[in-house]
Amino acid sequence: MNPFWRDHPWWLRAVAVAFAAALVMLVQLVFPSAFAAAESVMGDLSWRLGASAEAERRVIIVDIDEASLQKLGPWPWPRETMARLSERLDEAGAAVQAFDMAFDAARPGDAALAAVWARVPVVAGQVFSLDPAVTPHAGVVGGALAAAACPAAAPVSQGYVGNTAALMAAGTAVGHLTPRTEFDGVVRKVPALVCHEGRAYPSLALASLWRAAQGPAAVPGAGAGADWQVQAQRPSLLADLTQPAWALVSPSLPGIWVPLDAQGDMRVPYRSQRSALASVSAERVLSGRVDPGLLRGAIALIGTTAFGMVDVTATPLSAVSSGVEVHAQSLAGLLDHQVPYAPRAALAWQIMAGLIGVALLLALAARRRGAPAKRLPIAGVLLALATYAVAVAMLLLQNLWLPWVAPALFMLLAATALATAEHALTRAQGERLSAHLIAYLPAPVAQRLMLTDPSGSVQVDRRNISVLAADIRNFSAFALHRNPLETAALLHAFYCIAVDVVEQHGGVVENVVGDSVLAVWNAYSDCADHPLRALQAGKELLRATRSLLARPLDSADPPVVQPLALGVGIECGQAVVGSFGPARRRAHTALGEPVGVASRLQHMTQDLSMPLLIGPQLAAQLPKQGTEHLGDYLLEGMTRQYAVYAPADWVDLVPSEQLWSRATTSSRSAAVDEPPFSAPTSAHDPQQDPHRQHGA
Structure with a gap:
């Protein structure tokens, strides 16, 4: 569950402002004379700055x-x-x-x-x-x-x-x-x-x-x-904002008005x-x-x-x-009629100054651009200085001694609290964005992107990688005749299983498109045994998805809908992995021969009735007794033949019901002198097979 404040930033900002106000009141309660002392000392500076040299x-x-x-x-x-x-x-x-x-x-x-x-x-x-x-x-x-x-x-x-x-x-x-x-x-x-x-x-x-x-x-x-006598003061809001606590006048001195503070001091x-x-x-x-x-x-x-x-x-x-x-x-x-005084409603001046300052800080905090967490402390300092400058101007120009330390401190604390809140919000949003980014990109890529500025240049690394391509067979026909929600649930479960299996074996899911998954090993971190890990992941993926894909067909499905099955192709070799495209719209993928071979091997699994096929370079990295050579094939779009292998224990990867189906097919095929567990008849004719040129 997400924290309440992360989805309601204004509540967090309100709490930050309230905390700053409470802290100011606490300081004033614990040190009641501290604010007045600070104002007196800074007021001395005001007099020194504004003192006239006129004789x-x-x-x-x-x-x-x-x-x-x-x-x-x-x-x-x-x-x-x-x-x-x-x-x-x-x-x-x-x-x-x-x-x-x-x-x-x-x-x-x-x-x-x-x-x-x-x-x-x-x-x-x-x-x-x-x-x-x-x-x-x-x-x-x-x-x-x-x-x-x-x-x-x-x-x-x-x-x-x-x-x-x-x-x-x-x-x-x-x-x-x-x-x-x-x-x-x-x-x-x-x-x-x-x-x-x-x-x-x-x-x-x-x-x-x-x-x-x-x-x-x-x-x-x-x-x-x-x-001299005390002048009567008429209470009113405007008078409280501009008039002293009390004042002295003298009938002998018309026009002379002596403002005093609440203690009777001038x-x-x-x-x-x-x-x-x-x-x-x-x-x-x-x-x-x-x-x-x-x-x-x-x-x-x-x-x-x-x-x-x-x-x-x-x-x-x-x-x-x-x-x-x-x-x-x-x-x-x-x-000169220039005796300074504090107005009766000095507290109202402080509240107004504090409200104006915090309104400006909140406006800055609401602007998500420009790193408000960094700018807010600077803004707080500037607002505090501006408050002091206004107090100096009012003293020298209007003879008003306005308390300013409390609102200035409030602005500083509010700015600090808001900066902390904005940092927490930014961090939470960054973590959320990071989680989303990692969900759509390989984790190492997402982490690197978060530390660099957008770029429109080609950013790739050339590495020796292992590639696993997996695809659900017959999924398109299945999706046409099923409820979209059921189809989405199946894909979701498949993606979750694939990601878990790949990551458990040290790989990274590079791409997920439709019902296909592309995973790589040794692309972002060194992994000496990446061919073996890729093969183990392929086998585990077939086992983990067996129960998911072996669901019975709905009686309403037309006869053309075939059972779902997973095909996996694996190859290794030199490839480039990185980002391409303009800075405003980038794509991240792996490119190279092993990627193309693994993808085509995955497509051949249905033609050869095999759950998992291995390319020649990856087979060369495995023990010979662990693979079975199926023959040399001209893969679609390729200009030369590739040796195609299957794991020696491929039988363990095929569900028992599919083995029974294949055994039945094999018996019928034997009557017409066809080899068992092979591709369709045309696939064994060098003149008709689109993949194979020479038999095994």
Whole structure:
């Protein structure tokens, strides 16, 4: 019985696809963060490939670098120095001064710094601890949103490092500096809001953007209480496909829309190369050696890159960056309305991508031409790369962060599973075709054909072979008066017996036509005793078919229908065996004198009333006592006489009823002086016998 899948390939392909999908889900279940981690790492590559070299002048980094420390002394600087830096920045026209640092310890000069901050647009920094086990309480927190409620998705902090009460007394705007450090230490997200004691506190980028929209602080406290609020999301299929989990908007900043993920984080858009971020040394600002137009209208981010200042951060663009660069990239993305986000229906995107990919793979698998088992893995790799390319394009062009690893892995696994299925189908079909081919051609020929390309040239081998030709006598008349199904059953049984007998004796059935069988020995593999094997096969074939052919005649058969009998002719000699004809229609056969002689001897068996006749070359290869010379005959179509032999034990090959019939015929023949067991009378007259020229 054939396997179900071999006759129903689409079931096998469906199982392969289902297996790939189950494997992807299993991987996601066992390693829940693996896909997100892979997307983050490959997303870093996307940022590096798409980062712009265009200079960013709206956000300027004021760098407390090594040169500044050498000129002005080690950190921390006196508060008076920081106050003077704020004054210089204000004089240079900075729209907002955002400090990537917190002043948590009270020091002399706090009043001077607070006085400057009270009249210039400043955003101070503060740090929240998102680790429940780390709960510092240093300084004072400030800058909570005006909204009383804390968004449910915002992370909650129990500890903080703020600024001194003196600096917060003037209502200074504050933004938190807390990053989201991922599994590999890279900062890719920043919590937009952090909840502490029921109040929400914005990030430094959000607070700075909001503070810039307020203009110069004319009155103390103008910077307190940013009005960021959660935007209401209307659930719908289209919105789920294109909108974030939630977003922030501000009445003070119409047109600014901050998309966030389900954890309340803003993905940092690293769209500018590090070299594109404008930076100026703090000591140059303090000494007045700054281009007058550099800071005018810009947001000044005061941070540090000096060695040992403990503000080293890994970003997608570099393993060693300063934390101030994260805020600069965030501000630039907010100003450009290019903050990437994952849509609410990210799963739908993954399913659609997977369905499209598997549809293409199934279409390729359905094409039986072109070796799909080999092309499917390549197609899977190409589809996975295409999925990543689409994700990169959507990120850089549409600010959509689409999960792509799961569908890409699904395509790879589906391609591999389908390739395995197609290989199994191809192998099964090849085995089936091979079995059919061997049924119509000699097995060695079929196996050789399966390993070579079609050819239109003559492909033959010259060998010394033994040939056996067998034919059912009186079969044509029998078939005319019998049911076709009965005739077919008889032929089927005869073919099966002939093939078994020939193969058991080391031969190969070369051809089967009508009620005739042609078999050869030593044609495809060496066989030293092939003449003896051919003779043994001929004898065995006569014995094996005796009961099959000795069936009684139907009473309805006309008198002209004679009993069935088998005639066998055997000869050996040089012949060619091979394939002939054009590549689109080939024929395989054996050609040569032994083939013709064996065939004609088989026809003579009826004339000589012998079941098996042997040619002269094969008889020469046998012991003399094993053969009986019947005479020299001119075979039909031949130009010379051939000695014809019969096996010495030919009597054992004739059924007993035929021997009785022949004995009766012999008795009648003796009355007219005819030899027993001979051909018809005319066959013994050299002038009338079409075969014989000289008697034995």
